[in-house]
Amino acid sequence: MNGVDIQADGYAIEVKRLIKSYGEHHALRGIDLNVKWGDILAIFGPNGAGKTTLLKVLATLVKPSAGDVSVAGFNLKQDAIMIRRRIGVVTHQTLLYDDLSAYENLRFYGKMYDVSNLRDRISQLVAQVGLESRIHDPVRTLSRGMQQRLAIARALIHDPPVLLLDEPGTGLDQHASAMFANILNSTVNKQRAVLMTSHSLEQGAALSSRIAIMADGKIAYEGSKQMDISNLRDVYYQCTGVKD
Ligand code: ATP
Numbered sequence: 139m140n141g142v143d144i145q146a147d148g149y150a151i152e153v154k155r156l157i158k159s160y161g162e163h164h165a166l167r168g169i170d171l172n173v174k175w176g177d178i179l180a181i182f183g184p185n186g187a188g189k190t191t192l193l194k195v196l197a198t199l200v201k202p203s204a205g206d207v208s209v210a211g212f213n214l215k216q217d218a219i220m221i222r223r224r225i226g227v228v229t230h231q232t233l234l235y236d237d238l239s240a241y242e243n244l245r246f247y248g249k250m251y252d253v254s255n256l257r258d259r260i261s262q263l264v265a266q267v268g269l270e271s272r273i274h275d276p277v278r279t280l281s282r283g284m285q286q287r288l289a290i291a292r293a294l295i296h297d298p299p300v301l302l303l304d305e306p307g308t309g310l311d312q313h314a315s316a317m318f319a320n321i322l323n324s325t326v327n328k329q330r331a332v333l334m335t336s337h338s339l340e341q342g343a344a345l346s347s348r349i350a351i352m353a354d355g356k357i358a359y360e361g362s363k364q365m366d367i368s369n370l371r372d373v374y375y376q377c378t379g380v381k382d
Contacts, residue, residue: 150331
């Protein structure tokens with residue numbers, strides 16, 4: 139059970155006519171996108187398509203230039219603080235403190251979110267991501283893959299209803315990827331939703347229930363996953379002009 143309320147009758151994520159410009163450059167050029175509760179949406183797209191920018195807007199890390207965004211039923215313009223309590227975020231930066239141990243990092247974030255039974259929650263997550271043997275080692279001594287597993291645990295510490303994951307598979311070996319798939323499957327229910335970006339069509343499609351393809355700051359395709367990987371590669375090529 140989440141420690142925060144959500145508006146479960148609406149969408150988990152609702153984006154209307156979203157535009158984000160950096161000076162003259164339009165990174166997002168009118169995004170319309172809905173994510174239902176219970177969905178795991180994987181977003182694909184070539185470098186520079188706008189995937190990270192979209193995720194950062196949803197995570198309240200980047201301000202939109204125009205458009206309407208709601209996350210967990212809260213409007214980004216009015217209720218960014220309410221959104222922040224309801225999201226778990228993995229970005230290209232791990233947001234971990236290098237000199238603190240894995241345990242200390244999780245305790246720090248757990249306290250920040252006022253997580254109850256924090257010790258038990260940390261033990262549960264550390265077991266889920268398979269970091270038991272390194273839990274008291276400083277983060278800087280962990281491999282990139284281990285740091286990524288810890289970043290995933292950090293994002294989950296407060297049991298957020300909405301997960302925003304920017305290339306969460308980065309640095310994960312096959313075993314860790316399988317562990318991550320298990321975590322997603324056991325976490326997501328009708329009161330949770332996930333939006334993730336992925337560079338790998340194969341990996342992203344395996345993890346998700348819906349897919350979207352971005353090209354040039356727009357959603358070029360959005361739909362359920364009712365196609366095999368070779369069809370998905372064709373659709374990706376048609377949308378982006380890039381071969382996966
Ligand atoms: P990648 O797969 O390489 O991570 P992406 O699809 O995530 O790419 P974004 O990182 O969202 O793409 O970038 C979209 C566009 O916006 C790119 O052209 C990028 O150069 C530009 N951009 C992103 N952040 C900034 C910024 N802070 N200032 C100026 N331009 C930016």
